[in-house]
Structure formats: structure tokens, C-alpha cells
Amino acid sequence: xxxxxxxxxxxxxxxxxxxxxxxxxxxxxxxxxxxxxxxxxxxxxxxxxxxxxxxxxxxxxxxxxxxxxxxxxxxxxxxxxxxxxxxxxxxxxxxxxxxxxxxxxxxxxxxxxxxxxxxxxxxxxxxxxxxxxxxxxxxxxxxxxxxxxxxxxxxxxxxxxxxxxxxxxxxxxxxxxxxxxxxxxxxxxxxxxxxxxxxxxxxxxxxxxxxxxxxxxxxxxxxxxxxxxxxxxxxxxxxxxxxxxxxxxxxxxxxxxxxxxxxxxxxxxxxxxxxxxxxxxxxxxxxxxxxxxxxxxxxxxxxxxxxxxxxxxxxxxxxxxxxxxxxxxxxxxxxxxxxxxxxxxxxxxxxxxxxxxxxxxxxxxxxxxxxxxxxxxxxxxxxxxxxxxxxxxxxxxxx
Amino acid sequence: xxxxxxxxxxxxxxxxxxxxxxxxxxxxxxxxxxxxxxxxxxxxxxxxxxxxxxxxxxxxxxxxxxxxxxxxxxxxxxxxxxxxxxxxxxxxxxxxxxxxxxxxxxxxxxxxxxxxxxxxxxxxxxxxxxxxxxxxxxxxxxxxxxxxxxxxxxxxxxxxxxxxxxxxxxxxxxxxxxxxxxxxxxxxxxxxxxxxxxxxxxxxxxxxxxxxxxxxxxxxxxxxxxxxxxxxxxxxxxxxxxxxxxxxxxxxxxxxxxxxxxxxxxxxxxxxxxxxxxxxxxxxxxxxxxxxxxxxxxxxxxxxxxxxxxxxxxxxxxxxxxxxxxxxxxxxxxxxxxxxxxxxxxxxxxxxxxxxxxxxxxxxxxxxxx
Numbered sequence: 001x002x003x004x005x006x007x008x009x010x011x012x013x014x015x016x017x018x019x020x021x022x023x024x025x026x027x028x029x030x031x032x033x034x035x036x037x038x039x040x041x042x043x044x045x046x047x048x049x050x051x052x053x054x055x056x057x058x059x060x061x062x063x064x065x066x067x068x069x070x071x072x073x074x075x076x077x078x079x080x081x082x083x084x085x086x087x088x089x090x091x092x093x094x095x096x097x098x099x100x101x102x103x104x105x106x107x108x109x110x111x112x113x114x115x116x117x118x119x120x121x122x123x124x125x126x127x128x129x130x131x132x133x134x135x136x137x138x139x140x141x142x143x144x145x146x147x148x149x150x151x152x153x154x155x156x157x158x159x160x161x162x163x164x165x166x167x168x169x170x171x172x173x174x175x176x177x178x179x180x181x182x183x184x185x186x187x188x189x190x191x192x193x194x195x196x197x198x199x200x201x202x203x204x205x206x207x208x209x210x211x212x213x214x215x216x217x218x219x220x221x222x223x224x225x226x227x228x229x230x231x232x233x234x235x236x237x238x239x240x241x242x243x244x245x246x247x248x249x250x251x252x253x254x255x256x257x258x259x260x261x262x263x264x265x266x267x268x269x270x271x272x273x274x275x276x277x278x279x280x281x282x283x284x285x286x287x288x289x290x291x292x293x294x295x296x297x298x299x300x301x302x303x304x305x306x307x308x309x310x311x312x313x314x315x316x317x318x319x320x321x322x323x324x325x326x327x328x329x330x331x332x333x334x335x336x337x338x339x340x341x342x343x344x345x346x347x348x349x350x351x352x353x354x355x356x357x358x359x360x361x362x363x364x365x366x367x368x369x370x371x372x373x374x375x376x377x378x379x380x381x382x383x384x385x386x387x388x389x390x391x392x393x394x395x396x397x398x399x
Numbered sequence: 400x401x402x403x404x405x406x407x408x409x410x411x412x413x414x415x416x417x418x419x420x421x422x423x424x425x426x427x428x429x430x431x432x433x434x435x436x437x438x439x440x441x442x443x444x445x446x447x448x449x450x451x452x453x454x455x456x457x458x459x460x461x462x463x464x465x466x467x468x469x470x471x472x473x474x475x476x477x478x479x480x481x482x483x484x485x486x487x488x489x490x491x492x493x494x495x496x497x498x499x500x501x502x503x504x505x506x507x508x509x510x511x512x513x514x515x516x517x518x519x520x521x522x523x524x525x526x527x528x529x530x531x532x533x534x535x536x537x538x539x540x541x542x543x544x545x546x547x548x549x550x551x552x553x554x555x556x557x558x559x560x561x562x563x564x565x566x567x568x569x570x571x572x573x574x575x576x577x578x579x580x581x582x583x584x585x586x587x588x589x590x591x592x593x594x595x596x597x598x599x600x601x602x603x604x605x606x607x608x609x610x611x612x613x614x615x616x617x618x619x620x621x622x623x624x625x626x627x628x629x630x631x632x633x634x635x636x637x638x639x640x641x642x643x644x645x646x647x648x649x650x651x652x653x654x655x656x657x658x659x660x661x662x663x664x665x666x667x668x669x670x671x672x673x674x675x676x677x678x679x680x681x682x683x684x685x686x687x688x689x690x691x692x693x694x695x696x697x698x699x700x701x702x703x704x705x706x707x708x709x710x711x712x713x714x715x716x717x718x719x720x721x722x723x724x725x726x727x728x729x730x731x732x733x734x735x736x737x738x739x740x741x742x743x744x745x746x747x748x749x750x751x752x753x754x755x756x757x758x759x760x761x762x763x764x765x766x767x768x769x
Contacts, residue, residue: 077726079743081466081717113521117496120521120689121723127691128727136689138522138531141499143506143514149538153531160524319503344466347719351467351500355507372464 001209001271002248006234013226014216021049021104030107030169033126035119036219037289038112039137039158039310041185044223045178046165050110051103053122055219057085060098061264061376069097070377084345084376086122093126108132108168114139114316116348135164139310141348143318146311154307179299182306185223186297189309191231192218193291198238199282200333203247205238208258208281209271210248218290253278254397255334257326259285260341260349261375273387277394283333285326289313315349322352323359330364336397338368345374369393400614401588403607407595408637412482415447418600419485425547428486430501431470431633432494432656432687433679434517437667438540439490440601441559443549447486448597449474450657451715451746453636462504468717469746470635471501478509488513488546490539494687495720515542519679521689529672532679536670556670562601563666569608570596570662572616574652578706581649582621586640589650593658594637623649625762628702630728631713631721632687633657635746642755648762651706654683654699655713686720695724696731703737709765711758712741738765 024031032043036054043050060066066084069091074080076094078087088098096102109123109132120136127134137157140150162173195214198206214234221227256274258281263270274281292312297305314322329335338360340353357368369390374380407414419426425444429436436446451470459475477483489512491502506514517535520528540551549555573592576583584592592611596604626649633655634640643650653659664681668674680688684695703710710732714721725741732739740761742754 077729079722079725082719082722086723117493117499117521118719118723121686121720124689125723125727134523134691136521136523138520140518141493143502143516149534153527153534156527156530157522157524160527164523319507342464344464347467347717348496348500351463351471351497352503352507354462354464355504359507 001213001268002206004210004214004234005237006214006230009230009233010214010217013221013230017220018100021051022100024049024104031104032108032110033103033106033123034110035112035115035123037114037139037310037313037316038110039161039306041178041181041223041306042158042161042165043110044181045174046169046171047174048108048165048169049104050220051106052220053089053103054085055216056092056098056100056103057088057376058262058264059100060088060092061378062267063099064265065098066265066376067378069095072097080377082345083116083118083122084374086118086125088376089122090125093129106130106132109134111136112139112310113137114310114313116315116346118347133164133168135161137161137310139307139316141316141318142311142321144320146308150311151304151307154311155303158303158307179297179302181223182297182302184225184228188218188222188224188227188231189291191228191235192287194235195231195238196283196287196291198235198242201242202255202334203245203249203252204255204280204282205241205246205248206282207248207271207274208284208287209262209267211284211287212262212264212267215287215290222290247280249275249278249280251278252280254280254336254394256281257283257285257329257333257335257338258341259326259338259353260343261286261346263341263371263373263381264376265378266373266381269383273390274394277391279394281339282335283329285314285322285329289315315346319352319356319359322356323363326356326360327363330360330366335366337366337393340368340370341375342370342372343375344372344380345376367393367396400611401584401591404588404592404595407598408591411447411598412477412485415598416485418445418603422600424600425487426485427543427546428483428489430474430489430491430498432661433492433519434490434539435536435667435675435678436601437559437563438536438551438556438670439543440562441556442540442543442547442551443555444487444543444547445600449477449483450597450633451635452477453638453746453748456747462508463501466717467501468497468715470633470715470718471497473746475501475504475508478505486512488515488543490515490517490543492517493519495718497717513542513546515539515546519688523691525676528680529676532675533670533672536675540670560666560668562605566596566601566605566608567662567666569605569612572612573608574659574662576612576615578651580615580618580620581623581626581651583615583618586643586650587637590634590637590640625649625765626651626706626708627711627761627765628699628706628708629653629655629711629713630699631655632715632718634713635715636744636748639744639748639751639754642751642758646755646758646762648711648758651708652702654695654702656685656687659683660685686724696728699728700732700735700737703732709738709740709761709768711761712739714741714743716743716745736768738768740764
């Protein structure tokens with residue numbers, strides 16, 4: 001992984017974000033726990049600090065704390081078969097553990113179903129514990145094409161969400177601030193897309209392990225000027241590096257795609273493993289999902305555009321879309337192959353990967369590798385098993 | 400008296416093929432759960448329900464990971480083995496992520512069979528939930544019209560609703576008989592009767608149920624001890640119910656999605672928004688639905704108290720909605736002095752020795768506690 005100049009800035013803005021969140025109660029600022037695909041723009045418009053258990057869980061994993069936290073929730077009866085983010089988060093909440101000693105108490109819980117239905121159950125556990133309002137925005141899975149009905153359905157819920165926030169916070173919904181936030185969010189998503197598109201360069205100045213780390217601001221600070229400034233600088237740095245001929249993997253020979261969530265506790269190891277084999281993971285369906293959460297913000301149809309954006313993430317789409325999308329990425333990013341993380345914790349992302357992989361290989365001739373693992377549970381990962389399979393896969397490119 | 404029902408479960412595919420040939424009706428495969436099969440009957444077709452079954456897994460492993468629940472994996476295995484060849488189209492709901500993705504697997508592997516999707520709303524607003532359900536059913540009906548080649552008519556719907564209401568009433572009668580007289584039939588017999596309805600044309604099944612309900616209802620009431628309620632999605636593998644009978648645990652009631660939760664609210668009353676809402680959300684609390692107005696913990700507590708029973712959570716491995724609710728329900732019931740335990744099954748399991756030991760221990764615990 002490359003140590004980019006902006007990395008220090010990211011540390012600073014993320015530290016400031018978590019500090020502000022931790023002090024929210026002292027500052028009389030409301031806090032919402034929200035899912036990673038939730039419409040954060042509404043919260044920023046109303047001065048609510050959004051906090052992401054799905055950001056905190058990988059933080060616990062990267063800092064090697066997730067296993068202990070999961071063991072706490074498992075001892076409380078949560079099965080090892082449920083999402084490891086949820087188990088980590090529930091364990092962190094029970095112990096006030098993890099790198100920032102627990103998340104600040106929520107005043108409300110906000111769920112978007114565009115990533116899974118697990119989040120409904122997970123946040124419901126918190127709703128029972130904290131006895132705070134839980135608002136769910138149903139963003140239905142698109143088995144086929146995006147439909148007007150689906151967009152209208154989400155738009156109506158966005159309208160209801162404004163009413164919900166207004167009621168809980170006892171003040172009118174701030175439409176002006178909302179539009180300002182939408183513009184900023186669209187800018188951030190646009191910048192993120194440009195950052196990710198740098199993976200098309202040969203050699204690529206950035207790889208998926210870098211983008212996994214630099215994802216934090218777009219998840220947590222989407223809709224803020226801070227995030228716009230950050231990704232502007234990041235993009236400029238990447239352009240500068242690329243112009244100098246810099247490649248994130250020295251001697252880049254194999255260009256790959258990463259599908260599904262990262263294996264957070266193995267990022268460094270995987271990054272070094274692939275680099276050792278001159279393989280660069282130049283694009284990932286996971287990080288691309290936040291680039292999809294943008295629309296051309298037209299003030300007359302802002303909510304329609306926003307609904308379209310939130311229905312768009314890869315995980316919320318049927319297999320035909322997924323296959324067509326991967327075939328497109330093979331072309332655009334000049335890929336030699338695809339790596340699929342079969343993530344025990346994330347059923348909606350993983351179930352179907354075998355089919356999608358075969359179809360993409362049939363259409364493009366590019367091979368795929370399946371890695372059996374889990375995004376946050378290190379007990380599931382076997383170094384030896386991974387290396388045997390991945391080495392065989394990478395060696396096939398020499399022949 | 401029960402052999403016909405056992406046979407229907409043993410030979411479900413042959414039976415469905417036979418009925419298809421005899422009646423000339425199209426068959427719609429209905430996946431778990433919450434699609435109103437009344438509209439299929441109204442369209443002159445015949446619904447066959449799939450909820451997974453006990454069978455070894457092999458071919459499905461090529462397409463689905465081992466961490467997919469075995470309800471979905473055994474359904475796929477059945478399809479790959481040709482046991483759904485008679486189905487003309489499938490209806491899937493989005494009750495969980497596994498089912499949602501299984502629909503995509505079917506679309507891909509069986510492209511000549513239309514897949515109709517009924518999206519279950521997970522939403523805070525009840526008004527929007529009802530509107531959404533109405534849109535979903537209207538779209539599903541028009542897709543089913545294409546598949547069946549028949550028009551959806553008021554008259555057809557009326558007849559179908561009456562038939563399904565009769566069927567529901569008989570099943571509810573069966574449940575009432577068991578509550579009143581748990582010794583009237585074994586757990587295996589009871590759930591075999593309920594399951595057989597998945598594969599038979601509703602009018603045929605209703606005809607079979609009538610005499611059985613009448614006979615069972617006239618039996619002498621004998622009080623039994625060691626009473627339990629089972630809670631979960633579906634009592635599969637069905638063979639496992641025999642363990643309850645062997646051990647002497649009497650299931651007096653359930654809150655299964657394929658059981659009480661499905662039948663107690665009655666059949667569909669119409670295709671208007673409120674009737675649909677009642678059909679999906681009107682039953683007892685379900686882990687696969689979002690309905691904050693209901694609390695499954697207190698529901699089970701009341702049910703356990705009124706039946707003087709312990710609670711057994713019948714969990715299917717990798718069923719996330721159930722796994723998320725288990726800790727809270729367990730601790731709540733324990734705090735209220737209700738004996739509670741749970742076990743986890745995979746549908747392809749051939750041996751239940753571990754579960755039997757657990758059930759035996761639970762029986763002994765109940766004898767002390769109740």
C-alpha cells in the first residue's frame with residue numbers, strides 16, 4: 001500500500017470526526033447511527049452527526065480487536081453465522097470497546113436496505129436496547145432494471161424521512177441546507193469516481209487496498225466540504241504520481257478486480273502478497289458503490305435523482321446487471337482476471353458469485369479466483385489455503 | 400388416517416405431475432414466504448409451495464456457498480434434480496437475503512421458467528407499506544396472467560378466496576384440536592398433514608382435511624405433561640418431529656412462519672391494500688418482517704403461559720433473521736421463568752442424536768420448572 005501525502009490529512013479529519021461524535025452529547029448535538037448505504041444528506045442538513053457501525057467494525061478489525069469483541073457478542077448468544085460486522089459492533093457496544101471505546105449513544109437509528117436486510121435486524125437489536133426511534137428506508141433490490149415505481153417508492157420514503165427528522169428534532173426540515181449538502185455529496189461522489197478511475201492508468205497509481213483505506217471519508221463525511229477538499233487533494237496527488245509514471249505495485253504485470261468487501265484484518269498481508277506477484281488490484285465493485293451514489297442534482301427532481309443513486313449500488317442489483325458491469329470493467333480497466341471474495345458474512349454480495357464468475361469468464365476469457373473468507377472475522381481465514389489457491393491462479397498468467 | 404398425507408410428502412413431485420396432467424392446470428412454484436397463493440388459484444393455476452426438504456446436497460454446491468441456508472440450498476438441489484420440472488413459473492419473495500439471491504440463481508439456471516418477484520416491504524410507514532404491497536400484487540397478477548394465459552376476474556378471485564378460507568379454517572381447527580388435546584396426534588402426524596398442503600391442489604387438500612379434522616375433533620381429551628411451543632420458520636427436516644414424539648415432548652402450539660403465523664390470520668380477503676397488508680403483516684410477530692408494533696418476546700411469553708409450556712426455538716443454520724432474535728427472546732423468557740432452549744438444524748442432516756440429547760435434557764429441566 002502506498003503512503004500518500006493526503007493520508008495524514010485523512011487521519012486528522014477522521015480523528016476530528018470521531019472526536020466531534022464522541023462529544024456530541026456535551027455539545028447537545030444529536031447523533032444518528034446509520035447504515036453505510038443510508039441517505040446521510042438528510043442528517044447533515046439537520047445538524048445530526050451520522051455515525052457508522054459499519055465503519056467502526058472494520059476499525060476494530062484493522063486494529064486486531066474484532067475477534068475479542070465478537071467473542072463477547074457470541075457469548076451473549078449471537079451466532080457465529082451472523083454478520084461479523086454486527087457481531088463486532090454489538091460486542092463493542094456491550095463492552096464500550098474498540099479503538100475509540102465505543103460509539104457515542106444514538107438518538108436515532110437510520111437504516112437503508114440497499115445493502116442487505118441484515119441491517120434491519122442488527123439495528124433493531126440497538127433500537128430495543130436504547131429505546132430510540134428506528135427509521136427504515138426501503139430501497140428494494142433491483143432484480144431487473146431500475147423502474148419508475150422503485151424510484152417513486154424511495155422518493156415517498158425520503159419525504160417521510162424529512163417529516164421523521166423534523167418530528168424527532170422538533171424543528172422544520174432545512175431545505176436550503178439539504179440542497180447545499182446534496183451538491184457537496186454529488187461533488188464528493190464525482191471526485192471519488194475520478195480517484196477510482198485512476199486505476200485505468202498503466203501502471204495504476206492506486207490499488208484496491210489503498211481505496212479500501214481511503215474510503216472512510218466518503219462513507220462518513222459525504223455531503224461535507226471537508227470530504228470535497230480531501231478527495232480534491234487526493235485526486236491531484238494521484239494525477240501527479242501518475243504523470244511521474246508511478247505504479248502502486250512495482251513492476252505491475254497482472255491487473256485484477258476485487259469483488260465484495262475487503263478482508264479488513266488481512267489488508268496488509270494481501271497487499272504484500274499480490275504486490276510480490278506483480279499483481280495490482282486496480283478496481284473493486286465495493287468501492288465503486290460510493291461512486292454510484294451520485295446524481296446530476298437537478299433542483300426540480302433532486303429526490304428522484306437521489307433515489308436513483310441510492311438504489312444503484314452493485315450489491316443491490318441482480319446477476320445480469322452484475323455480469324454486464326464486470327464485463328464492462330474488464331474492458332475499461334484492461335483487466336487480466338478477477339478476484340472474488342466469497343464473504344461468509346455477506347450473503348447478498350456473495351451468493352451468486354460462482355454463477356457471475358463463470359459468466360464473466362465465458363464472455364471475456366478472463367479467469368476468476370474465489371477466496372473463501374470473512375470481512376471481519378479472522379478465525380475464518382487460512383493463510384495456507386489462500387496462498388495455495390492464489391499462487392496457482394497468479395502463476396496461470398505466466399503461461 | 401394419515402397415510403395419504405405421508406405419501407403426499409414422500410412423493411410430492413410425482414403427485415404434482417399427476418395433478419397437473421389430470422387438471423390441465425399450470426403450476427406455479429411458490430417460494431418462502433408471504434405470497435398470497437389465493438391469486439394463483441384465482442387464475443386457474445395451482446400453487447405448489449417449496450420450503451426446503453431433507454435431502455443430501457451435491458449439485459447445488461456448484462452454485463451456492465455452504466454458508467447459504469439449507470432451505471435455499473435444498474430448494475435448488477430439488478430443482479437441479481428435476482424435481483420441479485413440472486413447474487411453469489416461480490414466485491419468489493424477498494423475505495430474506497438468501498431468498499432474494501436464490502431468485503437470481505433460478506433466473507440464471509432455469510431461464511425458460513419465468514421468475515416473478517414479490518418484494519416484501521421493510522419500511523417504517525404503514526401507509527407506504529400498504530401502497531407498495533398493492534403495486535406488488537398488481538404487477539404479480541399481470542405477470543401470472545401472462546404465464547397462465549387466464550384473466551384475473553372478480554368471480555375467479557371470489558371463488559378462490561372462499562376455497563382458501565375453507566382450507567385455512569380446517570387447518571386452524573386442527574391447531575385448535577391440538578391445543579385442546581395434544582395427545583390426539585403425534586408431532587410427526589400433525590406437521591405431515593400441514594406440509595402435505597404444499598403439494599396438493601387446494602380443493603383436493605381441503606377434501607382430505609375435512610374427515611381428518613372431524614375424526615380428531617371427536618377424540619377424548621387427555622391432558623398431557625411436558626408441553627412445548629416451537630418457534631421459528633418451518634419444521635424441517637420433518638423427520639426431526641419424530642424425536643419429539645419419541646422423547647415425549649408434546650408440541651401444543653407453534654409460531655412458525657409456515658404454521659400458525661401463516662394460518663391464524665385467515666386467508667387473503669381481497670387484493671386491496673389493507674387486505675394484503677393483513678395477509679403479510681397480520682400474523683404473529685415474524686423475524687423476517689419489520690413491524691415495530693409487534694413484540695415476539697411478549698407474544699411467546701403469553702403463549703407459553705396460557706399453554707403451560709416451555710419454548711423451543713427451531714433454528715435453521717444460517718437463518719440470520721432468526722439468529723438475531725434468539726438471544727433477546729431467550730433471555731426475556733428466562734427472566735420470566737419460562738423454560739426455553741434452542742437447537743440448530745441443517746435440512747440435509749441425517750442424524751439427530753445431538754438434538755435428541757438436548758431435547759431430553761430440556762424435558763427433564765421442564766419437569767423441574769413447570
